[in-house]
Amino acid sequence: MVKKNFILLDIDYVTYDEKPVIRLLGKEKDTKKNIIALDDSFVPYLYIIPRGNVDDCVSDLKEFENDEEVKINRTEIINLKDFQVPKDIIKIYFKHPQQVPKSRDIIRDLDSVFEIREHDIPFYRRYLIDKDLTPMAEIEVVGKEIDEFDNIKSSEDLTLIKLSKPPKTVSTDVSDFRMMSFDLEVRNPYGMPNPEEDEIIMIGIDSNIGIRKVISTKGNEFNNDEEMCFIETVDSEKEMIESFVKTVKDANLDIIVGYNSDNFDFPYIKDRAKLLGIDLDLGMDGSNLKFLRRGYTNAATIKGLLHIDLYLVMRRYMSLDRYTLERVYFELFGEEKIDVPGELIYQFWDNGGEELKNLFKYSLDDVVSTLKIAEQTLPLNLELTRIVGQPFFDVTRMATGQQAEWYLVRKAYEIGELVPNKPNIPQKVMNERGSNSGGFVKEPEKGLHENLVQFDFRSLYPSLIISKNISPDVIYNDKLEKNYSFSDEFMLDDINQMNIEDSIENTSINKINNEKDNSDVKDYYVCPEHYHKFKKEPQGFIPSVMGNILAERVKIKTMMKTSNDPIIKKSLDVQQQALKRLANTMYGVYGFSRFRWYSFECAQAITAWGRQHIKKAMKEAENYGFYAIYADTDGFYAKYDKNKRKNN
DNA sequence: CAGAAACGGGG
DNA sequence: GTGTACGTTTCTG
Numbered sequence: 001m002v003k004k005n006f007i008l009l010d011i012d013y014v015t016y017d018e019k020p021v022i023r024l025l026g027k028e029k030d031t032k033k034n035i036i037a038l039d040d041s042f043v044p045y046l047y048i049i050p051r052g053n054v055d056d057c058v059s060d061l062k063e064f065e066n067d068e069e070v071k072i073n074r075t076e077i078i079n080l081k082d083f084q085v086p087k088d089i090i091k092i093y094f095k096h097p098q099q100v101p102k103s104r105d106i107i108r109d110l111d112s113v114f115e116i117r118e119h120d121i122p123f124y125r126r127y128l129i130d131k132d133l134t135p136m137a138e139i140e141v142v143g144k145e146i147d148e149f150d151n152i153k154s155s156e157d158l159t160l161i162k163l164s165k166p167p168k169t170v171s172t173d174v175s176d177f178r179m180m181s182f183d184l185e186v187r188n189p190y191g192m193p194n195p196e197e198d199e200i201i202m203i204g205i206d207s208n209i210g211i212r213k214v215i216s217t218k219g220n221e222f223n224n225d226e227e228m229c230f231i232e233t234v235d236s237e238k239e240m241i242e243s244f245v246k247t248v249k250d251a252n253l254d255i256i257v258g259y260n261s262d263n264f265d266f267p268y269i270k271d272r273a274k275l276l277g278i279d280l281d282l283g284m285d286g287s288n289l290k291f292l293r294r295g296y297t298n299a300a301t302i303k304g305l306l307h308i309d310l311y312l313v314m315r316r317y318m319s320l321d322r323y324t325l326e327r328v329y330f331e332l333f334g335e336e337k338i339d340v341p342g343e344l345i346y347q348f349w350d351n352g353g354e355e356l357k358n359l360f361k362y363s364l365d366d367v368v369s370t371l372k373i374a375e376q377t378l379p380l381n382l383e384l385t386r387i388v389g390q391p392f393f394d395v396t397r398m399a400t401g402q403q404a405e406w407y408l409v410r411k412a413y414e415i416g417e418l419v420p421n422k423p424n425i426p427q428k429v430m431n432e433r434g435s436n437s438g439g440f441v442k443e444p445e446k447g448l449h450e451n452l453v454q455f456d457f458r459s460l461y462p463s464l465i466i467s468k469n470i471s472p473d474v475i476y477n478d479k480l481e482k483n484y485s486f487s488d489e490f491m492l493d494d495i496n497q498m499n500i501e502d503s504i505e506n507t508s509i510n511k512i513n514n515e516k517d518n519s520d521v522k523d524y525y526v527c528p529e530h531y532h533k534f535k536k537e538p539q540g541f542i543p544s545v546m547g548n549i550l551a552e553r554v555k556i557k558t559m560m561k562t563s564n565d566p567i568i569k570k571s572l573d574v575q576q577q578a579l580k581r582l583a584n585t586m587y588g589v590y591g592f593s594r595f596r597w598y599s600f601e602c603a604q605a606i607t608a609w610g611r612q613h614i615k616k617a618m619k620e621a622e623n624y625g626f627y628a629i630y631a632d633t634d635g636f637y638a639k640y641d642k643n644k645r646k647n648n
Numbered sequence: 649c650a651g652a653a654a655c656g657g658g659g
Numbered sequence: 660g661t662g663t664a665c666g667t668t669t670c671t672g
Binding site: 183184185186187188191192193198258259260261262263264265268309311312315322323324325340341342343345346 | 656
Binding site for chain 3: 649650651652653654655656
C-alpha cells in the first residue's frame with residue numbers, strides 16, 4: 001500500500017472490462033513525475049422523483065431487471081430536498097455511464113415517474129463533485145502501485161496507482177506550473193492556409209522553464225548573428241514537427257498554451273503530421289492529440305498535459321470589440337507587437353534576407369507575447385477552477401454562466417439539494433416573454449462638468465440577491481400554494497414544467513390586481529414593478545451560496561491586509577478577484593434560459609430593485625446638493641451645487 | 649422583416 | 660459520450 005500526494009491536472013474515465021474506471025492524471029509536486037491514479041469503484045446514477053407512492057415506482061422499475069436496453073444495477077430510496085422541500089427520491093445506479101442516456105428516456109415515460117434528475121452530469125464531473133476533489137490542487141491517494149493497466153505501463157516517469165480509498169484534496173495552495181507557449185507559421189500563398197497544400201515553415205516555442213526557440217527549415221544564414229541565436233534549423237518539415245514533439249515531451253510540462261490553437265495550430269499540425277507520418281503521442285499515457293467536439297467547434301486535448309487556448313480565455317477575461325493577439329497584448333501591456341500581415345508571410349519567407357529575419361522575429365514575438373498573456377491571466381483562471389471545482393481545461397472553455405452553474409451544482413450536492421433540470425422553454429414562449437429590462441441609465445448631460453462626485457453601490461446585484469432573498473426556491477406564488485400545492489391532481493394532469501411556468505406567469509398578473517388586499521405582506525419582499533414575492537424565511541439556495549461567497553471574499557481581503565508577504569498578498573488578491581467574478585456572474589444564471597436555475601421572475605426582480613435603488617440614491621443625493629448628470633446601473637456621477645442643498 | 653447563415657480567432 | 664458553443668452581425672427569401 002502506498003500513499004502519494006500529487007497535483008490533479010486532469011480527470012477522465014476509460015472503460016475496462018465493461019466497467020468505467022476513473023483516471024486522475026497529475027504530477028508529483030516536487031519530483032514532477034507523472035501519476036495516473038485509477039478508481040474502479042465509482043458508479044453512475046440518476047434520481048427519480050416518483051409521481052405518487054415511492055414503492056409503486058420502485059416496483060415499476062423492477063420490471064427492467066432483465067431488460068435489454070434499460071440496465072439498472074441497483075436502486076435505493078434516499079431523502080433529498082427539492083427547492084427546499086424534503087422528498088423521497090429513488091436513486092438508480094447503472095453499470096456504465098453510457099447506459100444513463102440510453103435508459104433515461106424509457107424510464108422518464110413511466111406513469112409512476114414524475115421527473116428524472118441529474119441525468120446529464122458527465123461522469124468525471126460527478127466524480128469531482130461527489131468526492132469533493134479540487135482540480136489544480138494537491139490531492140492525496142492511497143492504493144497499490146501496479147505495473148500495467150489498459151496498455152499503459154508504469155515506468156521511471158509514470159506511476160500507476162489503483163486506489164483502495166477515496167482520494168482527498170489536501171491543499172489548494174499550488175502554483176509554479178511548467179508552462180510552454182507555441183505558434184505555427186505557414187507558407188500560404190493562396191488565401192487562408194490549407195493543410196493539404198501549405199507546409200509549416202516555423203514552429204515558435206517559449207516557456208517559463210528556459211526553452212525559447214523557433215524551429216524552421218531555414219535560418220542557417222543567421223548562424224553568426226547573435227540576435228538570432230533562438231533559431232533551430234532542421235532539414236525538413238517532418239524533422240521540424242518531430243523536434244517540436246520531442247521538445248514538448250522532454251519539457252515535462254503541466255500546461256501548453258496557444259492563441260486560437262483549438263481551431264488553428266493543433267488541427268493544422270495534426271493534419272500535417274498525418275500527411276508526413278508523424279505520431280503526436282504527447283499524452284501522459286502515450287495517447288495522441290485528440291479533438292473533443294464541443295458544440296460546433298473542437299477543443300484540442302492531450303491526456304495529462306493541459307492545453308489552454310488563450311483566445312477563449314481572453315474573451316472572458318476582458319471586454320473588447322476584437323480579440324486579435326495584437327489587440328489583447330496591447331490592452332494588457334500597452335505595447336505594440338511586431339506584426340506581419342498574414343498574406344505577406346510567404347513573401348517574407350521566399351524573399352529571405354532581412355524579410356526572413358523579420359519573420360523569425362515575428363514568430364518569436366508571437367510566442368513570447370502568448371506566454372506573457374498566459375502568465376498574466378491564468379492565475380485568476382486557476383483560482384476560478386479551484387472554486388468551481390471542474391477541470392482547468394473545461395473551466396477555461398466555459399461561459400461564465402456555466403462556471404457559476406457548475407459551482408452551484410457542487411454546492412447543491414454539499415447540502416443535499418436536488419439540481420434542477422436544464423429548462424427547455426420553447427422559443428415562442430421566450431419571444432413572448434421578451435428580454436428583461438436592465439439597469440437604469442441616465443444619458444450624460446452634455447458639457448464640461450466640474451465638482452463631480454462619484455457614487456456607486458458595492459456589488460449591487462449580489463447584495464440585492466442576498467438582502468431581498470431573490471431565489472427560485474422561495475418565490476411565493478399565491479395560486480400555486482393555495483390551490484395546487486403540487487397535489488396529485490396537478491401532476492396527473494400531465495402538466496410539464498412549462499405549464500407550471502405559465503401558471504406562475506399568469507398569477508403574477510393576478511398578484512398585481514390583488515396586491516393591496518394581501519395582508520401578510522410582511523412575510524415577503526415584494527419587488528417593484530412586477531410585484532414578485534420572495535419569502536423572508538427560509539434563506540433561498542442562491543442567496544445562501546452568494547452569502548458564503550461574499551463572506552469568503554471578506555475573509556480573504558482581511559487576510560490580505562494582515563499579510564506582509566507580497567507573494568501571499570498577490571495570491572490572496574487573485575482569489576478575492578475570482579470570488580468577485582463568480583458573485584457578479586450569479587445574476588446571470590437567472591437571466592439565461594438554458595441555465596438550471598433560470599428564473600425570469602428572479603432576473604426581473606433583481607433589475608427592478610436595482611433601478612429603484614439607484615433612483616432613490618440619486619433623489620437622496622439631491623437633498624445634499626448633488627445632481628446626477630450621468631447614471632448607469634449601479635452608480636452615478638453627480639455635480640455639487642451648495643446653493644441647492646436642502647439638508648444640513 | 650424574420651429567420652437563416654456566417655462569423656469570430658488563426659496564416 | 661450522464662455529448663452536440665454562443666452571442667452577434669450579416670445575408671436571404
